[in-house]
Amino acid sequence: MQLWLIPIFPLAGFLINGLFGRRFSKALVSVFGIGSVALSFAWALKTLLALAPLNTAYSEHYFTWIQSGAFQVNWDFSVDRLTAVMLMVVTGIGSLIHIYSVGYMAHEHGPNHGGFYRFFAYLNLFMFFMLTLVLGANYLILFIGWEGVGLCSYLLIGFYFDKKFATDAGNKAFIVNRIGDFGFSLAMFLIFKTFGSLDFGTVFRQAPAASEAVLTTIGLLLLLGATGKSAQIPLYVWLPDAMAGPTPVSALIHAATMVTAGVYMCARSFPIFTHAPAAMDTIAIIGIATAFFAATIGMAQNDIKKVFAYSTVSQLGYMFVGVGCGAFSAGVYHLMTHAFFKALLFLGSGSVIHALSGEQDMRNMGGLRTKIPITFWTMMCAAVAIAGVPFTSGFFSKDAILFAANHHAPWMYWVGTLTAGITAFYVFRAMFMTFFGRYRGNAHPHESPALMTGPLIVLAILSLGGGFLFKIPEFLGSLFPTLEAPEDVMLMVISSAAGLLGILIAYVMYVVKPGTADSIAGSLGGLYKLVLNKYFVDEAYDATVVKPVVNGSRVVLWRGADAGLIDGTVNGIGTAARAVGGVLRQMQSGNIRSYATWVLFGSVLLIVAMSLSGGLR
Amino acid sequence: MAAIPISWFLTLSAVLFALGVAGFLFRRNIVTVFMSIELMLNAVNLTFITFSYHFKSVDGHLFAFFVMVVAAAEAAVGLAIILTVFKNRSTLNIDAIDSMKN
Amino acid sequence: MNVILFLIFAIIAVVCAINVVVQTHPISSAISLVGVMGSLAILYLLLGAEFIAAAQVIVYAGAVMVLFIFVIMLLNAGAEVKQGRSVVVHLLGVPLLIAFLGLVAYFVQRLFPRDVEVTFGGFTGGTAQAIGRALFTTYMLPFEITSILVLIAIVGAIVLARKEMD
């Protein structure tokens, strides 16, 4: 079926734009940028239709990549239903965002006056790595994609590399992800040691036979990797900063696709996790904690992209709850619907920012409903979806997760429902602050071009209808172990009510009586400050991890160990060596032949030593 | 069809190697010294091939093959260096090339 | 027959090797070295390494040694000048060599008793096919790395050669 064609198109696009884009016109760059991804989407669609029922995984072997003793890694791609979902999400949303980007980046020059082609080259490279990640049939190829998307994320966050905050954010993302990758690498080593292979098929076939302790360790290490990539506690801190990149990047990489790689990886490794309940519990707890925690931070943010960034973290937490509760298909379901509505939210906010010529602070917005109606209505679709208003896509996926959570541990359900309410609140707070009331800024808002609104409309339809258009749990039912989570109408009603309540509170606080928010903030005082400052997590990390490392490096390692101990030792040795060298200097005649004699002397000595020690028996 | 003890091959290899070392030690012409190195490499190759026979496995041949490739690369670079040295110092005497001494 | 063949070519090899060392003129040394390589190639055939034997002739005798002769001709290197300065070599060289050879020969004789023997045709795994198969499966990575090494050598040689041009 030539699966390799799917990722190769974006790679070709990357090479063409990256190598020659500087000389191309913007139109030509756009053609290659969009064309490659669209071709990839078309080919993926054709492949999947041809493989239609796809009850069992279909894989293709290309070549043996590494062979070293028992260690063998093949360059294999495989497609099963999970991959099919991911392929469609990645290429479909990727295509839409590429189209959007042409409009969004039209006025961008970026530093180094090569911004436009550079942007599309990176974006295409990202698509290539993401598709490799999704298609790879073993952990190492997945890891290549994993690292590759990390690289592209770094490049794109730091896209405006002439601004310090952007490069800092890029570095932060890269370094924080390293911690996760460290866990992932360790997990791979352990997998290879345990199963003797990195191949998904081989590993999963043997997984039930392995001991639970080993599987739990592997699971936890994989989870460490996933928390890094998918921005979960404790490694979520990079994602909000990652908003320094252009908005389409935030939509594609930091909302729809890359950050969900962790969820995908956990879902992919379900045979390991299902045999490691402790790891599953950890996933669920981390997920629910992240979901709640990030949602509360989201309530107090004023930067429109930051709100959605924390919302992403929170929603990713939801997905992990689903995965951790054993409802893998629900997690993937939410992954897909989230990709729709969160991409839409980001693209919409990008459209708002575009309309206001770069303004991101919601306090300087307001009343944009009439000025940019298409953006408003499409974003509204996404907002109701994320708030879990009944029969939107978010409603289905969120409820699927919450059922599983209730089945797993009722308290998780309640926290989840509370989070859903908070989510609805802050999303609508953002909506109301942006689109309602009167305009507080001083730019001249204008509606975005059709290139940008087109993708918005498509995504709006998907956000509203994605829930019943794509019944992911049924589609993936055969793949994952089934979970008997009874559908309880009561639970459904409660969670929907929480969402609606959140919307209502937001409406009251920001539309009916616009002053309430400030007075409540004032009365809560310390708590509000805590939330506004994101619980001082960055500061805490700075104080507990970064500072000690830096200071420790400076004082202990540099002054103490390096200057004192090592330099001292080295100098001491140097002095000693010079003294000895003074004697041995006679040997260093500068004459090659006498050196050779010494080498011969040494080898004779070695043979004698070996025979004396019994090595030559 | 009498058979040859395998130690004969190894001894021959040792003799050739020792002759290579001798060439390295006692010759002053840099080209000859270089040829002595090739002689040593050849002696080692003979050992590889002999062991390959001994263990009835093709791996020794592969090692010999790699030695040859590396020797070819080494000869190309080494001779280029010799040419450069000769160009700069107009001597091939290895004892005269001792700038590292000071 | 085996023994005779071995003895003939072993003696040729040793004589040529001695000639490499004692000849004062580099070109005579080079020709002697070709002789060593040729007789080694025949010994390889005896050991069942037909491909390596051919490669030995093509690569070593056909390419590397031609290069040597080339350089000798280019430099028009005459017989070497005697101006020995190394005391160490003169004092230690011969005794060390004898010790080295003696030790190695002794251990070889002790470790490989006479009953481990070589006959022509005793090992037939050295065909081009077998080597190719091993080279492109087990030794794939070393092979690739070697090719990079050769590339580096080519570039290095060209750079060195260019430098002396200007």
Next chain:
Amino acid sequence: MDSFIVISLIKILVVFGVLMTTLAYLQWVERKVIAHIQVRPGPYRVGPHGLLQPLADVIKLITKEDLLPSYVNKPLYLAAPFISVSMALLSISVIPFGPTIEVAGYHTWMQLTDLNIGVVFILAASSMGVYGIALAGWASNNKYALLGGLRSSAQMISYELPMSIAIAAPLLLSNTLSLRELVGTQAGGMLHWNLLRGPFPQIISFIIFLIAAFAETNRVPFDLPEAENELVAGFHTEYSSMKFASFFMAEYANMITVSCMATLLFLGGWDAPWPAAYGSSFVPVIIFALAGLIALYHGVNAVRKRDKLTFPAFGVIFLIIAAIFVLPIVQQWLLPLFWFCAKTGVILFAFMWIRGTLPRFRYDQLMGFTWKFLFPVAMLNLLITGFLVAWFTK
């Protein structure tokens, strides 16, 4: 065992005798061909149509004074022609001229010996041939000779690369290194020859092989080492008499070797271009009969006086040969031999034809041509071939 040695000895004698005669007469053929290209009769005095010229040449070369210049490096000076000629002859020993023949109950191949690395053996022998020329140039202690020797060895080393790579491509199709099996894999007519065989016809590598072969044998347009107007006579300036003749023998033997190689590698060896069912076995008969008839016609309508005698004689000889080819007993081994010789002969003719046509390269053009053009093209051809072979044999 004994019969093996006896048969081998007989074969060696036969091959050696035939080869030596061929070498001598190749010289005659070449002179004739060149002469006719230049519209002159060529050797004509010794024997009918100069047919005894080679004999006269041999006598002349043997009886000439054997000079030993005083400043030469004696051992190498003497060894060089010997190395040249022995390496050239060595290659012939593995070349098969035809399938098995049966003589007095003994089956044997028309080949001295078959190596399963025959192709590599020939490459090895030809790479050793460089020494003869390089040492001749150096040992002569003459700057023209030295320059010729250097040029020639550089040229031979350089052209060996595209040649080996060009050889590798058909080997990929045939999947063997044994020359005998090589022919076996090409059996069944012209379309199975490596030259025209799928998945990738080796026309490019055939051309590269031929070009490299011209350079390897130091033939026009690559005869820089012997460029008379620059280097007097190149590496054999100081040689005379039989030693000089040795170099010529080596050159012609090399020509024969590479022609045979081209025949074996690309042209299907001794296989007929189309199956005997379609009448390929009558081709030699027709050719010789036609040649005989033409000779007879010219004998009858003779232009010169002596032609009245010689042409009818030739005509009769040709007709007799044609008649021999009709005999079924000899057909089974004579036909393959005919095809092999015919193919080799065509390539040898191309050697002479090109010598009569093309001018000489300049030295930098020569080196640039191989490194910048032939080598990359050969490499590309090998890559494509390898890829297609892997693709189609999967």
